[in-house]
Amino acid sequence: MTAATAQEFIIGVDLGGTNIVTGALTPDGARTCGVRSVPTDVASGAEGVVDHIVGAIEATIAATMEETGVGRDAFRGVGIGAPGPLDRERGIVIVAPNLGWRNFPLRDRVQDRVKLPATLDNDANCATLGEWWLGAARGARHVIGLTIGTGIGGGLVIDGRLFHGASDVAGEIGHTTIDMDGRHCKCGNYGCLEAYASGPAIATRAREVLDRDSTASLMPAMVGGDLTRLTAQTVYDAAKAGDRVADEIVRDTARYLGAAVANLLNIFNPDVVVIAGGVTLAGERLFGPLQAEVRRRAFAPAVDAARIVPGILPGTAGVVGAAKAYLEREYK
Amino acid sequence: MTAATAQEFIIGVDLGGTNIVTGALTPDGARTCGVRSVPTDVASGAEGVVDHIVGAIEATIAATMEETGVGRDAFRGVGIGAPGPLDRERGIVIVAPNLGWRNFPLRDRVQDRVKLPATLDNDANCATLGEWWLGAARGARHVIGLTIGTGIGGGLVIDGRLFHGASDVAGEIGHTTIDMDGRHCKCGNYGCLEAYASGPAIATRAREVLDRDSTASLMPAMVGGDLTRLTAQTVYDAAKAGDRVADEIVRDTARYLGAAVANLLNIFNPDVVVIAGGVTLAGERLFGPLQAEVRRRAFAPAVDAARIVPGILPGTAGVVGAAKAYLEREYK
Numbered sequence: 047m048t049a050a051t052a053q054e055f056i057i058g059v060d061l062g063g064t065n066i067v068t069g070a071l072t073p074d075g076a077r078t079c080g081v082r083s084v085p086t087d088v089a090s091g092a093e094g095v096v097d098h099i100v101g102a103i104e105a106t107i108a109a110t111m112e113e114t115g116v117g118r119d120a121f122r123g124v125g126i127g128a129p130g131p132l133d134r135e136r137g138i139v140i141v142a143p144n145l146g147w148r149n150f151p152l153r154d155r156v157q158d159r160v161k162l163p164a165t166l167d168n169d170a171n172c173a174t175l176g177e178w179w180l181g182a183a184r185g186a187r188h189v190i191g192l193t194i195g196t197g198i199g200g201g202l203v204i205d206g207r208l209f210h211g212a213s214d215v216a217g218e219i220g221h222t223t224i225d226m227d228g229r230h231c232k233c234g235n236y237g238c239l240e241a242y243a244s245g246p247a248i249a250t251r252a253r254e255v256l257d258r259d260s261t262a263s264l265m266p267a268m269v270g271g272d273l274t275r276l277t278a279q280t281v282y283d284a285a286k287a288g289d290r291v292a293d294e295i296v297r298d299t300a301r302y303l304g305a306a307v308a309n310l311l312n313i314f315n316p317d318v319v320v321i322a323g324g325v326t327l328a329g330e331r332l333f334g335p336l337q338a339e340v341r342r343r344a345f346a347p348a349v350d351a352a353r354i355v356p357g358i359l360p361g362t363a364g365v366v367g368a369a370k371a372y373l374e375r376e377y378k
Numbered sequence: 379m380t381a382a383t384a385q386e387f388i389i390g391v392d393l394g395g396t397n398i399v400t401g402a403l404t405p406d407g408a409r410t411c412g413v414r415s416v417p418t419d420v421a422s423g424a425e426g427v428v429d430h431i432v433g434a435i436e437a438t439i440a441a442t443m444e445e446t447g448v449g450r451d452a453f454r455g456v457g458i459g460a461p462g463p464l465d466r467e468r469g470i471v472i473v474a475p476n477l478g479w480r481n482f483p484l485r486d487r488v489q490d491r492v493k494l495p496a497t498l499d500n501d502a503n504c505a506t507l508g509e510w511w512l513g514a515a516r517g518a519r520h521v522i523g524l525t526i527g528t529g530i531g532g533g534l535v536i537d538g539r540l541f542h543g544a545s546d547v548a549g550e551i552g553h554t555t556i557d558m559d560g561r562h563c564k565c566g567n568y569g570c571l572e573a574y575a576s577g578p579a580i581a582t583r584a585r586e587v588l589d590r591d592s593t594a595s596l597m598p599a600m601v602g603g604d605l606t607r608l609t610a611q612t613v614y615d616a617a618k619a620g621d622r623v624a625d626e627i628v629r630d631t632a633r634y635l636g637a638a639v640a641n642l643l644n645i646f647n648p649d650v651v652v653i654a655g656g657v658t659l660a661g662e663r664l665f666g667p668l669q670a671e672v673r674r675r676a677f678a679p680a681v682d683a684a685r686i687v688p689g690i691l692p693g694t695a696g697v698v699g700a701a702k703a704y705l706e707r708e709y710k
Contacts, residue, residue, distance in 0.1 A: 131679050140679070188544055200645075204536060211647020212520055213683040218644040223637045223675060225569075226557050235640075235675045237557075305555045308567075312550040313532075313645065315543020343555060343567045347463050347472070351545035 125372030170199025176367030304339025322357030457704030502531025508699030636671025
């Protein structure tokens with residue numbers, strides 16, 4: 047295959063449980079064009095979601111052609127990031143609980159419809175690769191990415207390449223145990239990081255505290271007295287407004303994340319740890335105590351070597367990384 | 379540098395807190411000659427230990443010359459495995475509590491004395507590389523090694539090469555948290571794997587149980603009623619003799635190790651996990667429940683991809699791997 051040139055574009059697709067985001071990138075990463083976001087509309091079923099993906103890709107292509115003046119032949123391929131576990135080689139999503147899919151051949155369905163070669167990789171891997179390529183971990187050698195939202199995904203870049211492990215499972219950091227006999231996790235296990243520090247887990251912990259005593263916090267009033275409406279965002283907003291209960295919840299989150307990040311530092315000794323997702327809205331209130339917990343738990347030479355930073359490509363890291371994952375597979 | 383040939387030998391050195399083991403290997407790994415073990419004699423100080431290392435190397439050289447008929451010029455270099463953390467590039471042991479060393483330039487001291495080029499790497503890394511090169515993980519692509527003794531060391535082989543991380547700390551699996559608010563560890567942290575599953579930790583847990591009720595176990599009699607004499611070996615022996623208390627201690631050990639190994643499977647998705655050291659003496663009593671715990675905690679595609687096996691080079695994995703680490707640095 048010939049080397050990519052700057053007149054070409056690769057399309058990145060980030061398939062989430064709520065939205066599909068697409069965009070077109072030049073192979074050198076210098077330009078990102080035609081970024082689009084459409085609802086995933088899970089209820090429309092797998093083929094319906096494919097329709098939405100194809101629609102978003104076509105919208106990205108049209109916008110990019112208009113913006114840059116290139117023709118349709120400038121678009122060389124499609125990199126897709128999707129929830130895992132998946133089989134990259136065969137382009138199949140094995141299980142995706144949030145989409146209700148099992149063994150769905152997503153890559154080929156998209157490839158056949160848009161008439162462009164496609165690749166499939168894990169969404170959290172793509173987000174990590176995106177931050178490595180054009181974001182907060184640019185140019186680093188060994189990078190760990192954590193994306194914290196409804197779940198906690200992770201990805202590893204080793205020597206500047208995505209690391210997939212023996213069967214494409216590598217990077218499932220959300221499902222590492224930090225407390226053996228701890229909280230039950232959706233995965234069936236006990237004490238996973240995700241059971242403590244995902245968005246819903248943060249909200250659950252806040253509700254538990256408020257169920258005992260709601261008088262000392264602003265949060266009940268913020269959700270009109272209906273704690274079922276409380277989200278992680280409520281916690282961050284309340285902490286920012288000086289609410290001490292919310293601040294404690296954020297500090298606890300930092301402790302849980304800090305234990306997991308310390309484990310990663312001692313195992314993997316990265317140059318950069320990128321933390322992305324809603325939790326970064328808590329800002330220094332989170333990153334300050336997180337850094338302190340990591341320093342308390344990990345070996346000094348590992349702590350000294352690693353920057354722990356928020357992602358700087360919110361919304362597009364997955365698209366950027368999916369395009370880069372395509373380039374890694376097709377141009378090497 | 380010219381490629382190694384079969385007439386040549388590389389010397390491996392495994393420096394432990396109790397013994398120094400040396401041996402000579404051909405670059406193809408087909409022959410291991412002149413294996414020697416001498417006491418480390420920590421009390422003799424750093425320069426005294428260097429004397430013992432040099433003595434063991436000279437004994438290995440003499441035995442290999444006698445065994446194979448080669449001349450002294452057949453010995454090309456020395457790979458040293460030593461407790462970390464260390465600085466591979468400068469050949470310095472930064473801190474080694476069991477040896478009482480700080481910033482000791484071990485590589486150059488040995489190199490100057492034996493007049494052969496030398497390399498320095500972490501002892502647990504070397505043990506993992508040894509099992510990958512000639513042992514239980516031979517030929518696998520991604521390997522994690524755990525060496526369980528007085529402490530718990532670890533090493534990672536990625537794509538058939540030792541992975542060192544950004545500052546040579548990678549693989550410190552013994553100091554990953556499995557219980558955030560758990561037992562205090564020698565490293566200062568709480569809830570490290572090492573605080574539960576090292577040899578001394580196993581003995582401590584057994585003593586704690588027997589302190590409450592010693593009547594239901596054979597172990598007190600096995601140590602003449604003096605529980606301070608109880609070691610992990612006592613626990614394995616008692617379990618083998620059908621002691622139910624000892625069996626529970628082994629099962630708990632399997633649970634702790636299982637949680638840590640499951641974390642590694644979810645993060646790193648290896649082909650093989652090699653567990654070496656005294657704990658393997660517990661045999662299937664340990665590996666059965668360990669495998670079950672891993673299956674309970676890790677993702678199925680990661681569990682299916684990974685063999686979890688005992689090391690098959692007890693006593694020499696470190697020497698074999700130290701020689702291979704030399705080859706990796708000097709012949710690539």
